[in-house]
Amino acid sequence: MTRFGLAILIILFSSTGYIQSLSAEELVRCAVKSHCFPETKALTYDYKDITYYFCCNVCKKKFKENPEKYISKLPDDYPNCSEQNYSY
Numbered sequence: 001m002t003r004f005g006l007a008i009l010i011i012l013f014s015s016t017g018y019i020q021s022l023s024a025e026e027l028v029r030c031a032v033k034s035h036c037f038p039e040t041k042a043l044t045y046d047y048k049d050i051t052y053y054f055c056c057n058v059c060k061k062k063f064k065e066n067p068e069k070y071i072s073k074l075p076d077d078y079p080n081c082s083e084q085n086y087s088y
């Protein structure tokens with residue numbers, strides 16, 4: 001195999017790997033606004049041994065001020081998000 005062919009293969013492999021990592025990105029739910037967004041962008045806060053996720057510092061601050069108010073509204077499968085709910 002030529003060096004050129006090897007380079008093409010590496011590019012092909014790395015680009016498919018990139019696409020896979022994008023589509024396999026874990027989604028989490030903002031505990032305050034209840035919309036879904038990638039876990040990699042999430043801020044977290046541990047409360048009573050559970051990790052809660054937030055889309056921004058404003059949400060995190062709101063949650064810390066009154067955690068029970070937001071926890072009572074969360075769905076049973078929190079923090080899971082289905083693709084249909086994706087709205088970031």
Ligand SMILES: [Zn+2]
Pocket residue numbers: 030033054055056057058059060
């Ligand atoms: Zn937010």
